Amino acid sequence: MERTIRIFILSVIFLASQINCQEAILHISNGETDREYCIVHNHSWTPLSQTLDSASQFPLVNMTSTLLCNGSGVSPDVVKGKALVVMRGDCTFSQKALVAQSLGATTLLIASNRTLITPSANESEYAKVRIPLALMRYRDFLEAQQVFGEDMQVKLYAPPHSKIDPSIAVMLLIAIVTIVLGGYWSGECERDRMNGGAEQGGGGDRKADSGELFLYSPLKVVFFVALMCGMLVLMYFFYNILVYVIIAIFCLASASALFSCLDAVMEKIGCGTLRFSVRNWNFSVRSLILAAVCISIAVIWGVYRNEDRWIWILQDLLGIAFCLNFMKTISLSNFKICVILLSLLLVYDVFFVFITPFFTKNGVSIMVQVALGPDASGEKTQGNMVEVPAEPQTPSEKLPVVMRVPRFLAWAQNLCGMQFSILGYGDIIVPGLLVAYCSRFDVWINSSRKIYFVSCCIAYLLGMIMTFAVMLLSGMGQPALLYLVPFTLITSAVVAGCRGEMRQFWAGTTYEREELTAP
Structure with a gap:
């Protein structure tokens, strides 16, 4: 049975993979308050400035009441020289961008209630779009409205993530x-x-x-x-x-393994040799303490296994x-x-x-x-696109089969999620x-x-x-x-x-x- 369990675990613990991120940051301010939100863009299509200071600032026009698949009903005087935010749907990203560009807009933000994906278009349309284009969460826009009202100045920038x-x-x-x-x-x-x-x-x-x-x-x-x-x-x-069977097995196996490792260290340094007997049963104080510690660590990991911020340490x-x-x-x-x-x-x-x-x-x-x-x-x-949930979601269960270390240089900029x-x-x-x-x-x-x-x-x-x-x-x-x-x-x-x-x-x-x- 033990051999079968070991084979079962070993059969699913082989691959490490990384995502080539294309997240960026939307900076909103009104002169007194500043907030930043996650956006997703296509750096090979509409590149953004790499720093906040070098990014251009534009007033934001709320047009979430329209999908902007055509320019009818929109006055160029209202949007010229400004950033637009419209809703996602009905037509392609490039079509929305071309309409916004023809109206004189400088930036297009597409608010989405669905998963944010890296925007793309047909190759023939890439060269036609000359304004920055990015997707943002609709709930983030609603939050920004509550904070800033309609007086919003925005900057879009994409800090470089060092490889x-x-x-x-x-x-x-x-x-x-x-x-x-x-x-x-x-x-x-x-x-x-x-x-x-x-x-x-x-x-x-x-x-x-x-x-x-x-x-x-x-x-x-x-x-x-x-x-x-x-x-x-x-x-x-x-x-x-x-996946739940593997998680349960991992908790048991890792707790046992941690006990074995710590016990070997204690044995090596000659620590904790005190023993006592209860009804002809011999107990080691060291073993009882180590068992309690190891089981507690495994249980804590099992309960908080989807908490990215710190559970990777355990x-x-x-x-x-x-x-x-x-x-x-x-x-x-x-x-x-x-x-x-x-x-x-x-x-x-x-x-x-x-x-x-x-x-x-x-x-x-x-x-x-x-x-x-x-x-x-x-x-x-294919490793060059990203998907960011538009709404808070219960994390999907993942097998505990990898070492995980957060990318420290991107820690402070992880508005879209930890990498x-x-x-x-x-x-x-x-x-x-x-x-x-x-x-x-x-x-x-x-x-x-x-x-x-x-x-x-x-x-x-x-x-x-x-x-x-x-x-x-x-x-x-x-x-x-x-x-x-x-x-x-x-x-x-x-x-x-x-x-x-x-x-x-x-x-x-x-x-x-x-x-x-x-x-």
């Missing part, structure tokens, strides 16, 4: 620290087991921990990946039901603990299994990201749809299993410099840097395994080959093989 955001460095730090700690923990557990086996008369009698799972057969690895494929497809078709904390515990408990017995598993998961990742859009009805990859939820708008609009850099747990766990094997192999060969572990960690770091570099250059989210798997596998193989230990590295250690084949 290189500090959140990338934070995400890189989270990934590499998790990989290093997980590999180190796995190696130390292996050392403890070997020392325990030696004290009992030899390594051949060493037994795996009761909670440890081994992947040692190529056939079982293929079966493992096939189960992941099946479960991912099930998640795609039954997302609205299974999700990342639980995610780090989950990844660490996964790397410690799932053991790959030799490099051959590492090659097979990581290669199959690379194919799995690429297929469900790049190939499945050709088969889905909405053109969204199965991986993105599952990882980001039904409202994965960045993918639905996040994300990294799938799978991009940490999958290469992390190889890092953990390298760490255990260093223990088996008694490598004082931990050459395999260190080199694999460096390869992972370089692979992550390559991933972020390609993402920044292309402006699109990248399946990180496409870079991480080759970097880590090739580096580990080169180190083993240069040291003349490839045969042992490929096959694992003698006592490991004996244990795995023992009845």
Whole structure:
């Protein structure tokens, strides 16, 4: 049952994606009061000024009583040299813009009761529209009317969002620290087991921990990946039901993982050894306190999981603990299994990201749809459009399968919603299993410099840097395994080959093989 749950979780934690934002800011003032609101524009069609100071200011004319699909009934003297706000509907954005432009308006705002989308037009009409055009929420306009009345001066500007955001460095730090700690923990557990086996008369009698799972057969690895494929497809078709199952499992698994991590730290520093007994039951004060803390953190996350402003901190904390515990408990017995598993998961990742859009009805990859939820708008609009709800909505449930860090440079300007850099747990766990094997192999060969572990960690770091570099250059989210798997596998193989230990590295250690084949 435990193995099935782990496979179920691992099958949906692979992709990170980013949206190329085209939000802008509507600044309204009356000389005494200022307010700013979210608007959506098309920077390749009607570019806006990048700063408030450089933006031109115009008086706003309220024409929400009309759709402005034609100029009948509108006096040019009323709108000339001013910004207009009209209602959305009945005709295209470009048609409204051309009518406003012919009347002498300088800016067109389209108020919408529906989801705000990046405005577009036929290619032949792009060059005809020479005034700024943007969509705003109708409820925002009504609020502005209550604050300013009809005396509104407006400016439209679009602060540039730097592609290189500090959140990338934070995400890189989270990934590499998790990989290093997980590999180190796995190696130390292996050392403890070997020392325990030696004290009992030899390594051949060493037994795996009761909670440890081994992947040692190529056939079982293929079966493992096939189960992941099946479960991912099930998640795609039954997302609205299974998402709550995954959330519940994550709360339990992450609380248990966080307890395991904190307990190992306390054990290492020798903290909290007080125990007491109740009716022949022995209890550790440390364990009770840690259990209460870990369960509380998981429950708080479960209750406030859709609160963007701060809940990402708890999700990342639980995610780090989950990844660490996964790397410690799932053991790959030799490099051959590492090659097979990581290669199959690379194919799995690429297929469900790049190939499945050709088969889905909405053109969204199965991986993105599952990882980001039904409202994965960045993918639905090919990564260069945005969708902003016109009215407050209950957030759709998303799987807790990614590390999330807000884009700090855009924090103060997020009137349309917070923007996040994300990294799938799978991009940490999958290469992390190889890092953990390298760490255990260093223990088996008694490598004082931990050459395999260190080199694999460096390869992972370089692979992550390559991933972020390609993402920044292309402006699109990248399946990180496409870079991480080759970097880590090739580096580990080169180190083993240069040291003349490839045969042992490929096959694992003698006592490991004996244990795995023992009845």
